[in-house]
Amino acid sequence: MLIRLFSSPRRGVTALLLGLLSPLALQAQTTNSGTDKFAQLETVLPTPNSYRTASGAPGKDYWQQRADYDIQVTLDDTKQTLTGRETITYTNLSPDVLPYLWVQLDQNVLEKNSITATTEVSQLQDRMTFNAIESLVSDFDGGFKIESVTGKDGKALKTVTNYTMMRVDLPTPLRPGQSFAFNVKWRYNINGQQVRRNGYEYFPEDKNYLYEIAQFYPRMAVYSDNQGWQHKQFLGGGEFTLPFGDYKVSITAPADHVVGATGTLQNPSQVLSATQRQRLEQAKTAKKPVLIVSQAEAVQAESKRATGTKTWTYAAKNVRDFAWTSSRKFIWDAMQIKQNGKPVLCMSYYPKEGNPLWGQYSTEVVAHTIKTYSKYTIPYEYPVAISVHGPIFGMEYPMICFNGGRPEKDGTYSAQTKYAMIGVITHEVGHNFFPMIVNSDERQWSWMDEGLNSFMQYLTEQEWERNYPSRRGEPKNIVEYMRTDKSLQTPIMTNSESVLQFGNNAYAKPATALNILRETVMGRELFDHAFKTYAQRWAYKHPTPADFFRTMEDASAVDLDWFWRGWFYTTDRSDLALECVKYYTPSTGDPAVEKARQQQLQAAAAPSISAQRNATALTSTLVDEKPELKDFYNQYNPLAVTPADQQRYTAYLGGLSPEQRQRLGQQQHFYELSLRNVGGLVMPVIVQLTYADQSTEIQTIPAEIWRKNNAQVSKIIVTKQPVVSFVLDPFQQTADTDLSNNAFPRQAAASRFELFQQQQQAPQNPMQQAQKASGK
Known part of the structure; x- marks a missing residue:
């Protein structure tokens, strides 16, 4: 029998429902309107074939091209x-059969008449930085100056340059x-690096x-089974898609420079x-x-x-790209680790301006990352891993990357x-793994390298420091x-050049x-196995989004089409609301118990304002003045227990x-939770129950609860002791965008506002303040 009702102001439920709990208390499921969020992705993903299977693995006929330099x-x-020459x-x-080849000329993005410059939108502001003005009026003469393209016999080959792509016509089809x-x-x-990374x-x-130095040489575009030539123009956002090969690179620099590559x-x-x-051996x-080189x-x-x-002269085997660095300012340190029994020389190159931060942390971070x-993907098989310090805040290449993060001039x-x-x-x-080894198409899908790598970065950071x-x-x-x-x-599934809010x-x-x-959805054991399987399957190959989606399902036995559809193909947000909680307990049927309980409820109920x-x-x-108007019912107590009540019981x-x-003799409490999917993104329902004794319990309901009605469902929860509150997503696991509708009874959101004076000076860094206080 219903004895208490929570209700949101939005719903405004005031009726008192009576009766024994029955299956009819379940909310009727209605037909979905619009796209079913649990519809399978079969009609969206490419058809499996002998190159790429339905399981997400490379097929028996999988192939990829090779380019050696x-x-x-x-x-x-x-x-x-x-x-240069190559x-x-x-x-x-x-x-x-290939009648021509396509070569990438990435430096052409810096030509004055580049497609990037002519299509870039811009606005004048009341206040603009020098760098912003420089980008508008710069007379920098950028881009490749191609002097010759010849065959092995020295004869010129016919070429056609289309912005950042050059077609090389072959003497005979390949x-x-x-x-x-x-x-x-x-x-x-x-x-200068204020222009590019x-x-x-x-x-x-x-x-x-x-x-x-990177993107410094004309390099081959990818030709693949799933799209032919990948020759989308390099506009600066969508990065690089490259075939694997072996490299031998000779770099001539000033005699006092240190060169890493x-x-x-x-x-x-x-x-x-x-x-x-000798120091390298140590x-x-x-x-x-x-x-190796001290400050x-x-x-x-x-x-x-x-x-x-x-x-x-540097040599690299089975890599997709090559980059290098050079300066007479470099401090150079190194430490070798073993990974799966193979030595990996972890190194850092940095000017004195990077110390003390770089000497203390850089190479240790390199080793920890590898x-x-x-552990989570595949063993690192390259012989070196290098971090170089410069002004930019991050750019990646095989075995070497360029990173920012510079202390103040006083070392704080x-x-x-x-x-x-x-x-x-x-x-x-970490980009050595995605996309340098698991070689996805950055020009088309930035999230396949940046997103997967950012996730792995998160796991790695949490293992660096609690x-x-x-x-x-x-x-x-x-x-x-x-x-x-x-x-x-x-949506995440948007071409790299068309993505809004790229970082997010x-x-x-x-x-x-x-x-x-x-x-929350798969659990660590299933996820970690599936993610590792994806890395193992596609190491040194060219995966697509479908290969990732299919592998994650194939290796876990978890249907994730609803998740890919919502998170990757839409801009829906996560916002589940707990709109109403109805509280039932089964009637004992005992008239002595039930009528006594009704008497208690009536006694506890506040009289109406009119009655007061x-x-x-x-x-x-009138009845007080004329007692003759009274009859049986003026003396009848419907809550008194009668012999007839006892006989029926x-x-x-x-x-x-x-x-x-x-x-019937057990104490049980039944709660009907009315749930609404406000944001459109179907997610698991995570509920925290707080009992009368202040103990708590977490119940997790898989996202499939929404499969028959994507917008609104109800769920019955049975407990042995009374619940005083329900909270959805108490640990903020689902990126719920509105926590104000997550609790019953409703909870006020705690926050603060700050009082301040205008034109306050920005505080100095605490390390600098401490040093000044100590007189250092």
């Missing part, structure tokens, strides 16, 4: 220019299994340059001193980073100018700077973005989605089985 480049530290050997492992080698000579002006940084104090150094005796080589067995040595080098040049990612730094630096190194080193202040990964951190107007959002949509939202999958006023306003009623008990009589 032999490159020689020269850095001009006076003019900030680069000249031989590309392209091997056609597809079943198709048949399956054949290779074709051709040569390219080029040069270009190196940009690679280039040079100038240090006016000592008049030196630090170079972080993808791969392993082939000629250490020609470019390193005996002391440096690093192979050290428990902490060993300085004192780097300071001495930056104050002088050696004459001549040195050529550093170990943690390897804020907690934000420290954790941002650790986070960016973790993220960029309660690490991770920026992305926790569901509560994505709520503000998901609350924004839908016109300002795009390509990084944070998919990372959060994966964390919710792991912690009539008690004093009316001195008497005895007969009722006689009709019950022993088991039913036992259940």
Whole structure:
């Protein structure tokens, strides 16, 4: 029998419902309107074939192309220019005949008439930075200057350049299994890093340059089974899609520069001193980073100018790209770890401006990242992993990445700077796994590398330090973005160049989605196995979104189509509301018990306002004045227990089985929860019950509760003791965007406002304040 009713102001339920609990109390399920959020993705995902299977694994006929490079480049530290020549050997492992090849010219994004410059939207503001103005009026002469493209015989090949893509017409079509080698000579002006995320940084104090060089050579586009040539223009947002191959790269730089690069150094005796080589050997067995070039040595080098040049030669096998760095300012440290029995030399290159942060943390973060990612995905198989410090805040390449995070000139730094630096190194080193090894198409789907990598970054940060202040990964951190107007959002499954709010949509939202999958939808055991299976299946291959979606389901036996559809294909938000709670207890049938309980309810009920006023306003009623108007019912007490009541109760008990009589004597409480999906994103229902003794219980209901009605459902919960409150998503696991409708009885949201004076000075970092207070 219903004895208490919670109701939201929105619903305004006031009726008192009476009766025994029955299946009819369940809310009727209605037909969904619009798209069924549990509809399978079969009609959306590509049809499986012999190249890519329905399980998400590579098929028996899977193939991919190969491109090998032999490159020689020269850095001009006076003019900030680069000249180069290369031989590309392209091997056609597809079943198709290719009449031409497509080569990427990424530096052309910096040409004055580039498609990026002409299509970029912009507005003038009342206040604008120098960098913003510089981007509008710059006369920088960017882009590749292609001097020649020739075959092995030295004859010129016909080419056509379309912005950042160059077509090379072949003398004869390239048949399956054949290779074709051709040569390219080029040069270009190196940009400052305020323009792009690679280039040079100038240090006016000592008049030196630090170079972080990438996208520096014409490189092959991908030709694949699922889309043919991937030759979408490079506009600056959607990054790189590249085939695997072997690289031999010779870099000629000033003689006093230290050069680091993808791969392993082939000629250490020609470019390193005996002391440096000895220190590198020590690093192979050290428990902490060993300085190969100390700060004192780097300071001495930056104050002088050696004459001549040195050529550093690096080689890398089975990588999709190559990048390098060069400066006379570099401090260099290294520490070798073992990963799956194989040595990995973890290293950092950084100017003195990066200390003390970089010397203390960078290489340790590199090593920690390699170990943690390897645990959750596949063992790291490359021989080195490098972090380079420059002004940009992060860019990744195989075995090497460029990272920001610089302390103040006095050596102090804020907690934000420290954790941002650790986070960016973790993220960029982690990109070795996604997309450098699990080689997804960044030009099309940024989330497949940035989102998966941001999720892995979150796991790695939490294993670095307990309660690490991770920026992305926790569901509560994505709520503000998901609350924004839908016109300002795009689905995760949007082309990289069309994504709105790139950081939130390509990084944070998919990372959060994966964390919710792991912690709330699938559980850690199922998720970790499926995620590792995906990495194992697609290591050194080219996966698509469908391969990821299908593998996660195939390896876990969890139907996730509803999750992919909601989180990745829509801009729906998570907002479940607990609109009404109805409280029932079964009637005992015993008239002595039930009528006594009704008497208690009547006694506890407050009289109406009219009855309260009539008690004093009316001195008497007509029946009071004329007793002859009274009859049986003026003396009758309907709540008094009669012999007839007892006879009916005895007969009722006689009709019950022993088991039913036992259940009737048990104390049970029935609660009907009315749930509404306000935000549109179907999610598991996580309910915290708080009992009268203040103990709590968590009940998790899978998202499939919404499968027959995506918008509104009810759920009955049975307890042995009374519940005093219900709260949805108490640990903020589902990125619920409105917590005000999550509790019954309703709870006021706690917050504070701050009083302040205008034009307050920004506080200094606490480390700096402490040093000043101590007189240091």
